[in-house]
Amino acid sequence: MHFVFEVRVRPGHTAEQYADAWVRASRLIQQSPGAQGTRLHRRIGSNDRLLAIATWASKQERDAMETVRDPEIQRIIEAQAEFVDINVIGEFEEAEWVVLPGGD
Numbered sequence: 001m002h003f004v005f006e007v008r009v010r011p012g013h014t015a016e017q018y019a020d021a022w023v024r025a026s027r028l029i030q031q032s033p034g035a036q037g038t039r040l041h042r043r044i045g046s047n048d049r050l051l052a053i054a055t056w057a058s059k060q061e062r063d064a065m066e067t068v069r070d071p072e073i074q075r076i077i078e079a080q081a082e083f084v085d086i087n088v089i090g091e092f093e094e095a096e097w098v099v100l101p102g103g104d
Contacts, residue, residue: 001059004089007050013083015042015050022052025076029054034061059091 009015019040026038034057043049056062 001056001062001094002092003054003056003062004092005052006087006089007052008085008087009048009050010083010085011048015047018050018080018084021076021080025073026054028070028073028076029065032061032065034058035065062091 007018009018022038022040029035030037036055036057038052038054041051041053043051054062
């Protein structure tokens with residue numbers, strides 16, 4: 001499953017500042033059972049909009065990580081709260097339909 005959220009960096013701050021914290025928190029989160037990686041994308045033409053995608057083996061494993069969150073992860077996230085606005089887009093299953101080049 002994919003947990004997807006948008007990050008809006010507030011004026012006076014940079015995407016790179018947020019990305020630094022995001023990488024530190026992600027490294028810790030990736031030690032959780034079921035964690036399968038994270039990606040952070042910058043919106044084309046925008047220095048203040050990011051799209052974050054965290055991939056998990058299941059929703060249950062992601063939910064379990066949230067219920068027993070490491071205090072260091074919480075500290076990193078809370079330290080960013082005044083610099084960014086987070087909009088959770090949602091939780092998505094693996095793709096049911098995939099079209100790839102050269103595929104039938």
